[in-house]
Amino acid sequence: SQQGEEDPQALSIQEGENATMNCSYKTSINNLQWYRQNSGRGLVHLILIRSNEREKHSGRLRVTLDTSKKSSSLLITASRAADTASYFCARETSGSRLTFGEGTQLTVNP
């Protein structure tokens, strides 16, 4: 078990639309991070939100964290074809170890 779930597994939208991906987890966390992976490549760190934060922004990205519901969401606004990738949430619990979800495959159609 990855100790969490992401949904949807796959998301297909048109350019200009917003994309929302959700992540749930089961154990307490130090922080939650979101990563992006282009096909066949390594992961790229997008944004980190600490357990005492509720919302964070970075450019077109907005991340929320609800520790009472053990869930997080990643919103990409005004999506572009270049945003097509897999997006993973990762929970840091202890010792800097990250546990990854199974990801959401986002396809942005031009």
Next chain:
Amino acid sequence: DGGITQSPKYLFRKEGQNVTLSCEQNLNHDAMYWYRQDPGQGLRLIYYSQIVNDFQKGDIAEGYSVSREKKESFPLTVTSAQKNPTAFYLCASSKPGIFGGYTFGSGTRLTVV
């Protein structure tokens, strides 16, 4: 430029062979990690090391071995005991205590032939 280099990009292994995947970083990060990714799935932790000459098993360590003799290097050996080694292997590093996330290499795709 600082970063993590994984080599080779593609690797083919015959049944019963051991193979070693290289991971080198010049970021001066203390911690390094090896993950395995199967098609359409997330990452699973194989081994990690938070300091030179020390490493810990992750969630799927069976059939793998590592060493950490230098801060910059964290090679992973896939042994013949790993019955299903075909996967995408990712190395990462981080600076513990600094909230900056992991830096990943570009991965090695291992195929058993």
